[in-house]
């Protein structure tokens with residue numbers, strides 16, 4: 449479970465995230481949407497301990513992050529949108545490193561590793577250096593590393609970035625399976641179709657403020673005109689004011 453209370457981040461005098469609140473229950477996929485520069489990565493960097501918040505509290509699996517940071521780091525898996533991996537290691541060496549630092553049971557971790565390599569079609573490449581991987585293959589390697597320790601919480605920044613349609617489908621199915629085991633998934637995405645199809649709840653952030661939060665149905669109830677047929681794209685633009693400019697003739 450993730451719980452965020454009055455989370456705020458200032459960069460100097462600029463407020464990038466302004467007192468946001470949300471919860472992600474076990475078994476829930478929570479989609480975090482917003483236009484460029486809205487505050488998504490800043491929020492994710494605070495959730496993962498990469499950035500210290502200015503104020504507010506973050507609880508992961510019931511533990512306040514900064515007073516339990518060592519324990520908290522064991523309960524979540526994180527895949528950044530632009531993974532910085534060890535290019536000089538083979539994928540196998542990298543995943544064995546993850547198994548070691550998380551102190552996983554070797555036998556069951558190797559079973560899990562092989563299943564994940566298979567799901568993401570990287571089994572045949574597992575002895576190749578990560579430095580030789582394409583953008584999409586690196587993304588898949590990063591997702592495998594996040595999933596390998598069977599974390600209770602997954603924090604994924606644009607997880608479908610660079611993935612081909614088959615891999616997107618594999619990832620979707622895998623995340624659904626994980627939530628059935630009670631995993632909480634927090635993911636940012638620009639792809640509204642993914643948010644609509646996969647997420648139990650979504651939040652829309654703009655200029656550091658949460659503009660909407662709830663199930664897709666609850667978000668649809670925020671329409672200005674409830675009689676109008678609207679899709680999530682139109683609603684997103686309505687909420688974030690992204691459709692109010694004049695076009696060049």
Ligand SMILES: Nc1ncnc2c1ncn2[C@@H]1O[C@H](COP(=O)(O)OP(=O)(O)OP(=O)(O)O)[C@@H](O)[C@H]1O
Nearest residue numbers: 459462463464482483484485486487488489490491
């Ligand atoms: N280190 C920093 N110093 C100053 N301002 C920053 C810093 N990092 C981010 N910002 C600003 O904070 C705001 C939020 O940035 P953030 O990267 O969180 O947005 P985002 O929602 O992830 O955007 P995108 O969808 O484009 O990745 C932006 O206005 C950005 O310019």
